[in-house]
Structures are given as structure tokens and as C-alpha cells.
Amino acid sequence: MISAVLDHPVAMETVVDNPESIPDYGRALDYISASRLSCWQQCRRKHYFRYIADIPSKPSPAMHLGKVVHATLQQWNLWRWDQIQYTRSDLIRTFLGAWQKEKLDNPVKWKSDLEEVKLRNKAWSLVSTYLDEQVIDEDEDIAGVEVRLEAKLPDLPPVIGIVDLVREGGRIVDFKTAAKSPSEGSIAHVHGTQLAIYALLYRHCTGAREGGLELHHLVKTKEPKVCVSEIDPLGDREIVNVIELLHRYVNAVMAEDYTASPSFMCAGCEHLERCKQWPDSMVKGDTQ
Structure with a gap:
């Protein structure tokens, strides 16, 4: 059975026939x-x-920026889809609301208030540039x-x-x-x-x-x-x-194959220290 929802956004639901039957590899499947x-x-x-x-x-400034930009463009597309009139001011309010919501849902430890302000300005400049370049015809x-x-x-x-x-x-x-x-x-x-x-x-x-x-x-x-x-x-x-x-x-x-793939990308991996301690770090729900 194959289905599609070509409609307004809906919450993703986890599909599990029998949750109690899931083995040690967790809910990855x-x-x-x-x-x-x-x-x-x-x-x-x-x-x-x-x-x-x-x-x-862990929430990061880059993740925060990405989610807010995405949410703002999503609302822009929804307004166009529903043929709702909007102004740039409406989009700014949407952007600021998305920024505040993300702050509450996934708080980032900013180095300073100035860092947050700079990133917020950068995020809006991305959205504004995208709209100004008219990558997609509004009609x-x-x-x-x-x-x-x-x-x-x-x-x-x-x-x-x-x-x-x-x-x-x-x-x-x-x-x-x-x-x-x-x-x-x-x-x-x-x-x-x-x-x-x-x-x-x-x-x-x-x-x-x-x-x-x-x-x-x-x-x-x-x-x-x-x-x-x-x-x-x-x-x-x-x-x-x-x-x-x-x-x-x-x-x-x-098969519970958890083979590591060492590379230059390890330096930026949030799980680097856990990986170094493998297999002692192989504890479900570890939150170190």
C-alpha cells in the first residue's frame, strides 16, 4: 500500500506495528x-x-539559523499556495516569530547577545536575498x-x-x-x-x-x-x-554493525569522545 499526502504540512507519525517487539537496535527501523x-x-x-x-x-547556532530560514520560506510558500496576499513586513514578523519559537524549543548557548543579533541579521539577509533574486516566480x-x-x-x-x-x-x-x-x-x-x-x-x-x-x-x-x-x-x-x-x-x-569510519570529519563530530571510548560508550540512552 503506497500513499501520498499532497496537502498542507502534517505531523510525521512513527509507523510501528508492534512497539514491544522492537529488538536491541532500538527504533532505528x-x-x-x-x-x-x-x-x-x-x-x-x-x-x-x-x-x-x-x-x-545539541542545538547549535548553525542549526538554529537553518531551521528559522526554512520555517520562513515554508510560510512564504504556503501563502503563495493559498493565494494569500502578504507583505515583506508579514514575512519579517513570521521570521521573528520563528526565531523566538526556536529559542524556546531548542535553546542555544550564545557566547553573547551580540552573537545572537549578528546571526539573526545574517539569517534574515539570507531570506531577503532569496526573495530579491526571485528564484521562483511568486505567481x-x-x-x-x-x-x-x-x-x-x-x-x-x-x-x-x-x-x-x-x-x-x-x-x-x-x-x-x-x-x-x-x-x-x-x-x-x-x-x-x-x-x-x-x-x-x-x-x-x-x-x-x-x-x-x-x-x-x-x-x-x-x-x-x-x-x-x-x-x-x-x-x-x-x-x-x-x-x-x-x-x-x-x-x-x-546485524548491529556499528563500524566507525574515521576521517577528517571526526574533528567536528559531536560523538567523537564517545567514539574514542567505544565499546564502553555503547550504552542506550547515554547522554554524556
């Missing part, structure tokens, strides 16, 4: 998402700490905003994705904030798992091939800029590859 799969590809031990030991990520028809897609494939947990925006013609859009401009030569490769998951879900839920995929990077340079990367509809081989990857992911989680 209640559903699969692009973020879970990508984390597992980066490092299986990092995936363990995040999705099996259930250790929450363009919209197929969906924050679209929840779900596919139940044979021998796999539910595969779920939340698509930021579906433009006319079935073009899938994902908004990202970044510290530097993406490399056009490798962007499809770097984000390949997410793009393939979205394409897979779109095809299963609509019965049609996506019209293309777009990554809209809002870049946090001194002078904010927007980089739009357009990717052609994926080939059938890429869809087959991601389905095979889903099966490998499930098999590895069920």
Missing part, C-alpha cells in the same frame, strides 16, 4: 528517511549514537509545500520523506543553508542519497516521474548569495541502486 540513510553512510557508529542510543543533537503554481511522502516497499520498513516544495511540473525543491557555495561538479554525487530517496518516493506516490530536482543553497557568505542547482530526473538505475542501499542499511542495522 521504525522507518527510513534520507537523513538516517545518509548518516549511516557517513559513519555507522555515528548512526548508532544518533538513532539507536537516541542521543539528541507560479505550486503542487505542494512540506509534502509528506511515504512508500511501503517489500521487505523494508516504511520509507518516508518530507519535501520542502514541489513546483509545477513535478519539480522537487530542497532548501539548504550553507557556509560556502556548493561545488557544481559534485553536488549531485554529494546529495545523491537524498535526491534518489525523494525521486523514489515521488514516483511511488504519484505514479509519475519527477520533472527534475533542485537544490536551493542560501549561502552565508559576507554578501549572502543563492546558488540553484538543477538536476535532471534520475535514471532507473539510480532508483534501483537506492533500493539496494535501503536493503543494505536494514541488514547492517539488524
